[in-house]
Amino acid sequence: MTVDKIEKSDAEWKKLLTKKQYEISTRKGTEAPGSCPFTEVHEPGMFRCVRCGNGLFRSSAKFESGTGWPSYYEPISPLNIIEQADNSLGMVRTEVLCARCNSHLGHVFDDGPLPTGKRYCMNGFALKFVPEDQL
Numbered sequence: 001m002t003v004d005k006i007e008k009s010d011a012e013w014k015k016l017l018t019k020k021q022y023e024i025s026t027r028k029g030t031e032a033p034g035s036c037p038f039t040e041v042h043e044p045g046m047f048r049c050v051r052c053g054n055g056l057f058r059s060s061a062k063f064e065s066g067t068g069w070p071s072y073y074e075p076i077s078p079l080n081i082i083e084q085a086d087n088s089l090g091m092v093r094t095e096v097l098c099a100r101c102n103s104h105l106g107h108v109f110d111d112g113p114l115p116t117g118k119r120y121c122m123n124g125f126a127l128k129f130v131p132e133d134q135l
């Protein structure tokens with residue numbers, strides 16, 4: 001399985017996205033906790049990249065972390081995301097990006113639940129939910 005790359009300039013993304021989606025996905029912003037547009041979504045389905053539609057997380061891997069950000073214990077496939085060191089803001093964190101379009105999604109931490117122990121702490125505005133029957 002390969003993931004085809006999508007490359008667009010900042011200006012192109014700006015035209016295609018809402019202000020909030022652009023700030024988070026392209027400028028590596030962070031949404032305010034609790035502002036995620038799909039906090040109440042628990043039905044079966046898939047969370048896709050808001051920029052390119054790449055499948056990122058299943059709702060079965062979503063859990064309530066209490067942080068105010070949508071959290072998952074594993075991605076659909078490690079091939080669909082990129083994890084890279086992020087030493088900004090004086091912290092050592094691991095940034096998570098979309099493998100297809102390089103969109104900033106959020107960060108991953110090692111304090112998640114079993115079976116992986118990972119907590120993918122995402123920005124809801126970087127994702128879009130697609131219910132199972134529309135996949």
Ligand SMILES: [Zn+2]
Pocket residue numbers: 049050051052053054098099100101102103
């Ligand atoms: Zn993407």
